[in-house]
Amino acid sequence: MQFMEAQSDPPYRPAPTQIEETPVEVPWRTTLRRLFRQRSAVVGMIILGIIISLAILAPVLTEYEPTTSLIGAEGHEGIARRAKPCIHLLGCPEDQPQHLMGLDGNSRDVFSRILHGARTSLMVGILVVSLSVTIGTVLGALAGYMGGWVDNLIMRLMDMLLAFPSLLLAIAITFVLGSGLFNAMLAISLVSIPSYARVVRASVLATRSLDYVEAAHSLGASHWRILFYQILPNAITPLIVQATLGIGVAIIDAAALSFLGLGAQEPTPEWGTMLGRERGQIFSAPHLVLFPGFAIAITVLAFNLLGDGLRDVLDPRLNRSDRSK
Amino acid sequence: MLQFTLRRFLLALPVLFAVIFITFVLARVIPGDPCRAILGEKATQAVCEQFIRDFGLDEPIPVQFALYLGQILRGDLGDSIRFGRPITLMLAERLPLTTELGISAMILAILMGIPAGILSALRRNSAIDVTTMIGANVGVSMPIFFLGLLLIYFFAVILRDTPFALPPSGRLSPGVSPTPFYDVWEWGITRESPNFTFYKYIASHYMFNALITGNFATLWDAIKHMILPAVALSTIPLSIIARMTRSSMLEVLDKEYVRTAYAKGLENRTVIIRHAFRSALLPVVTITGLQLGGVLGGAVLTETIFGLSGVGLSLYEAITSRDFPVIQGFTLVITVIYVFFNLVVDLSYAYLDPRVRLN
Numbered sequence: 001m002q003f004m005e006a007q008s009d010p011p012y013r014p015a016p017t018q019i020e021e022t023p024v025e026v027p028w029r030t031t032l033r034r035l036f037r038q039r040s041a042v043v044g045m046i047i048l049g050i051i052i053s054l055a056i057l058a059p060v061l062t063e064y065e066p067t068t069s070l071i072g073a074e075g076h077e078g079i080a081r082r083a084k085p086c087i088h089l090l091g092c093p094e095d096q097p098q099h100l101m102g103l104d105g106n107s108r109d110v111f112s113r114i115l116h117g118a119r120t121s122l123m124v125g126i127l128v129v130s131l132s133v134t135i136g137t138v139l140g141a142l143a144g145y146m147g148g149w150v151d152n153l154i155m156r157l158m159d160m161l162l163a164f165p166s167l168l169l170a171i172a173i174t175f176v177l178g179s180g181l182f183n184a185m186l187a188i189s190l191v192s193i194p195s196y197a198r199v200v201r202a203s204v205l206a207t208r209s210l211d212y213v214e215a216a217h218s219l220g221a222s223h224w225r226i227l228f229y230q231i232l233p234n235a236i237t238p239l240i241v242q243a244t245l246g247i248g249v250a251i252i253d254a255a256a257l258s259f260l261g262l263g264a265q266e267p268t269p270e271w272g273t274m275l276g277r278e279r280g281q282i283f284s285a286p287h288l289v290l291f292p293g294f295a296i297a298i299t300v301l302a303f304n305l306l307g308d309g310l311r312d313v314l315d316p317r318l319n320r321s322d323r324s325k
Numbered sequence: 326m327l328q329f330t331l332r333r334f335l336l337a338l339p340v341l342f343a344v345i346f347i348t349f350v351l352a353r354v355i356p357g358d359p360c361r362a363i364l365g366e367k368a369t370q371a372v373c374e375q376f377i378r379d380f381g382l383d384e385p386i387p388v389q390f391a392l393y394l395g396q397i398l399r400g401d402l403g404d405s406i407r408f409g410r411p412i413t414l415m416l417a418e419r420l421p422l423t424t425e426l427g428i429s430a431m432i433l434a435i436l437m438g439i440p441a442g443i444l445s446a447l448r449r450n451s452a453i454d455v456t457t458m459i460g461a462n463v464g465v466s467m468p469i470f471f472l473g474l475l476l477i478y479f480f481a482v483i484l485r486d487t488p489f490a491l492p493p494s495g496r497l498s499p500g501v502s503p504t505p506f507y508d509v510w511e512w513g514i515t516r517e518s519p520n521f522t523f524y525k526y527i528a529s530h531y532m533f534n535a536l537i538t539g540n541f542a543t544l545w546d547a548i549k550h551m552i553l554p555a556v557a558l559s560t561i562p563l564s565i566i567a568r569m570t571r572s573s574m575l576e577v578l579d580k581e582y583v584r585t586a587y588a589k590g591l592e593n594r595t596v597i598i599r600h601a602f603r604s605a606l607l608p609v610v611t612i613t614g615l616q617l618g619g620v621l622g623g624a625v626l627t628e629t630i631f632g633l634s635g636v637g638l639s640l641y642e643a644i645t646s647r648d649f650p651v652i653q654g655f656t657l658v659i660t661v662i663y664v665f666f667n668l669v670v671d672l673s674y675a676y677l678d679p680r681v682r683l684n
Contacts, residue, residue, distance in 0.1 A: 040462075160343045164660055167622030168640070172351050172656070175644050252468050256626060259470050260641065275471060279630070282474050283482055290478075293471035301466035308462075 034313045041309020047302035055118035064099075064109035066116040067267040071107045081107050082278075082285040102287045105278060106267075110288065113269040114295055120270045121299060124185055124254045125247035131189040133243050136196025137235070143197065144204025145227055155201075158194040166191045170253060174262045181254070181270065184263035188253045192246060199242050203235035241311040248303035255296050271296045329675050337668050341661065345397065348656045349390055352649035393653070402654035407646055412654040415639065417526035420658070422496060423635035425532055426627065427620050429555035434562035435613065441563075442570025442609075443602070446578065457567060464564030469623045473557040473630040480553060492550050494632035496531060501546045503531045509538045554631045558623050562616035569612045573605040580604075607678050614670025621659055 035041050054061065070076045075097045085102040086092035101110035143154040161169070170187040177183035207213060208231060216226050255272030257263035259279075264270035266277075271292040278288035368376070377383050384392070396403060402412035441461075445454040481493035497503060505528035507514040514524050528534050532551070535544035577583060578601055586596045625637035636655055643651035 163340050163344050165618040165622040176354050282478050289474050297467050304466050
């Protein structure tokens with residue numbers, strides 16, 4: 001019996017060692033972590049967060065409509081056009097209605113127009129960049145991947161677009177299409193396409209001749225598959241940086257066109273339009289110029305800070321010593 | 326180098342042709358009736374038909390284009406429909422302002438941007454560096470039209486009765502006369518003289534004109550009027566140039582040949598200026614050239630704010646009044662200047678970096 005028991009002893013196995021759980025490094029998580037360590041990017045994201053929240057909560061934050069004139073409204077009997085800001089906490093008499101940023105030339109509440117203008121500007125920035133990135137990516141990918149006359153044709157077209165100073169071309173196109181925010185957005189998108197096309201083309205050219213692409217080709221993958229799954233993902237990084245910075249540019253360009261009267265039309269609340277209409281009042285009612293202007297500057301600054309931070313974190317070429325900004 | 330130059334020059338020609346063509350098409354495609362836009366709503370049908378015949382608008386488009394091309398090659402840009410004046414004369418009057426404004430802005434941007442960038446790179450992460458880069462970030466984010474208004478507000482309103490006040494608009498104060506050099510020197514040039522347009526063009530560079538005739542009061546007045554617009558227009562290029570110079574210098578300062586130079590015992594200044602700066606200059610040259618488009622476009626906004634009748638503002642007014650000979654002519658000239666300057670930047674890049682021209 002002892003013999004049987006000895007035989008039924010399990011064969012020698014060393015005691016199991018503690019297998020250490022090494023956390024899996026997911027690339028985008030690393031990137032995000034590095035992004036949050038970038039001071040300027042963090043500042044940019046905070047400002048952007050505030051602006052986006054204000055834009056979303058606009059109807060809640062103010063009791064006045066952005067397009068309704070307050071002439072003859074109750075409580076506003078004696079109120080003048082272009083009234084200066086009246087903030088009760090800062091000493092404005094209680095019997096006067098509170099207007100955090102004053103009234104504009106049509107006796108509309110400026111604070112409300114600024115908040116709703118944030119919606120307009122953010123929408124413009126995102127839509128313009130989305131359109132330009134989409135078209136630019138298609139053109140750049142075709143040019144880079146197919147090469148030859150296709151590449152030549154597309155790049156000559158881009159050169160022709162780039163031959164004109166961009167704002168002048170945008171002005172001309174907007175005028176051809178007719179004034180209005182939508183047409184202004186189309187014009188700015190058109191003018192912005194070449195920069196994205198170039199970025200994508202450069203990426204595609206760099207990855208097209210790499211070994212793993214050849215391998216995929218030998219395995220019988222179709223061109224589309226290779227383009228979408230192997231090549232284009234490499235273009236995403238520089239595109240993200242370019243697009244983030246591009247949103248700021250789009251917002252400024254749209255404001256410039258609106259300033260000249262070609263973009264957003266009354267009564268749409270848009271920061272550039274507000275500046276354009278009231279620029280003559282810089283001497284008598286400077287608040288009408290300062291608030292929209294600073295709104296544009298702060299929003300664009302936020303996008304620029306974020307874009308710079310993304311560039312520092314995402315660009316693999318960088319062994320730059322100024323990384324510790 | 327010569328081969329490279331020739332090749333680049335030849336490549337620019339189709340671009341120029343395309344620019345002429347696109348401008349022609351755009352000017353024709355603008356909606357609205359040019360006759361009524363210029364002659365007014367009350368223009369009769371007969372008057373409009375005569376108007377259309379006079380300006381050749383009834384010919385088929387390809388014919389119009391061929392005629393236009395022939396005209397340009399002879400140096401004739403046509404007449405403004407709105408003012409009835411030769412466009413070359415209008416250009417001669419307005420281009421100088423835009424040129425002076427653009428040159429002033431670029432000089433400011435380069436003279437302040439490059440040293441700021443170098444200083445930031447040399448004193449990395451110091452107070453100077455941080456301040457400069459924050460300033461550059463803010464500068465790039467400011468819309469020109471808002472910055473112009475801010476400058477006007479500060480220098481013309483807040484500093485109004487101080488010696489630091491600056492005029493908010495115009496090229497010269499009222500009463501200050503920019504007597505053309507040909508009148509000062511009594512050359513007898515009149516409107517009927519053969520090269521009047523050319524002399525007028527030179528004389529319309531008020532600062533240059535005042536300088537060569539020794540009229541320093543006018544020169545100072547013109548400079549005072551140019552300061553605010555030039556500062557407004559230069560801010561974005563200045564910020565971009567400063568940032569690019571800084572990052573370029575940082576990259577170069579890390580390189581081994583710079584370390585070698587220091588190891589050889591060369592003075593700090595020699596290393597920086599003769600070795601580091603020259604290599605760091607290359608991307609800065611490219612970026613500077615790229616800013617020109619922004620300066621030309623920004624000129625429209627700056628001229629609008631400061632009430633300066635330059636090419637930018639006139640182009641904008643021509644667009645809104647559908648004066649398409651002016652639209653064609655001015656856009657063409659602006660774009661030709663732009664293409665030419667891009668060519669110069671390309672060539673200087675090739676001159677500075679032998680790798681480019683030997684590619």
